[in-house]
Amino acid sequence: MSLQIQMIGTGSAFSKKYYNNNALVYSNGFKLLVDCGSTAPRALHELKVPMDDIDGILITHIHADHVGGLEEFAFRFKYTYQKQIKLFVPAPLLDSLWNHSLRGGLENPSEGLHGLNDYFQVIALRDTTPIQLFPGLRVQLIATVHIPGKPSFALLFNDKVFYSSDTVFDYSLLVRLYETRQCEYFLHDCQLTSPGLVHASLDDLLTLPESVQQQLLLMHYDDTKDSYMGRTGNMNFIEQHRLYDFP
Numbered sequence: 001m002s003l004q005i006q007m008i009g010t011g012s013a014f015s016k017k018y019y020n021n022n023a024l025v026y027s028n029g030f031k032l033l034v035d036c037g038s039t040a041p042r043a044l045h046e047l048k049v050p051m052d053d054i055d056g057i058l059i060t061h062i063h064a065d066h067v068g069g070l071e072e073f074a075f076r077f078k079y080t081y082q083k084q085i086k087l088f089v090p091a092p093l094l095d096s097l098w099n100h101s102l103r104g105g106l107e108n109p110s111e112g113l114h115g116l117n118d119y120f121q122v123i124a125l126r127d128t129t130p131i132q133l134f135p136g137l138r139v140q141l142i143a144t145v146h147i148p149g150k151p152s153f154a155l156l157f158n159d160k161v162f163y164s165s166d167t168v169f170d171y172s173l174l175v176r177l178y179e180t181r182q183c184e185y186f187l188h189d190c191q192l193t194s195p196g197l198v199h200a201s202l203d204d205l206l207t208l209p210e211s212v213q214q215q216l217l218l219m220h221y222d223d224t225k226d227s228y229m230g231r232t233g234n235m236n237f238i239e240q241h242r243l244y245d246f247p
């Protein structure tokens, strides 16, 4: 089944030119929002995608450029749309997402609002085996290293499309996925300057075999991206708002 991805933003956390690196995954008539950063509501508005047209949100880790838009989603779904959207959360993030990120704005005992479940239809992802999110859309969580001690997850859609979210470079994971898992496409975060520290740097990614680079699109880049055109080996930058088909 074909899958399409539209980045609603492609920027690094501090970009002022691009929205936060969040994606809409289209499959079989369903729309999944991958990460919901602070700029997601505005980016969706610009794309004319109403929030309540989205079937679910999946979170990869707890940074504002990946979860900062959830408070607006929570309020809009509760008070405007009066329904719940599916929120897919890797189990290790659940406690932190509420207690360390959203609780300050969303907790309201006077209205009986005490937790994530009072706003969202929370679906905890407890496994690293592939699970079906919607008919025709499967995801496998891959634990990655991003900030020491803080869980972060890459995603593998339908065994075919790897989405790194934020991670340090992992050469062997990428090559193994390409060689043994028949993974055909890679969307990877890219810090343009070295060292990457908490991201994969462009220099890191340039060490990948040509065959993998050809299948890899760079995302989560900073505002100097244009000056790197022609300096990315066999890799291309993914463009914000363009719809990509992954047949």
Ligand SMILES: O=c1ccn([C@@H]2O[C@@H]3COP(=O)(O)O[C@H]3[C@H]2O)c(=O)[nH]1
Residues within 6 Å of the ligand: 012, 013, 063, 064, 065, 147, 166, 197, 198
């Ligand atoms: O140990 C740290 C923690 C954070 N940071 C910066 O803060 C940003 C947070 O969002 P991000 O994960 O997209 O990118 C991160 C980096 O730019 C860092 O350089 N080192």
Ligand SMILES: [Zn+2]
Residues within 6 Å of the ligand: 012, 013, 021, 063, 065, 066, 166, 220
């Ligand atoms: Zn980020």
Ligand SMILES: [Zn+2]
Residues within 6 Å of the ligand: 061, 063, 146, 166
């Ligand atoms: Zn991050």
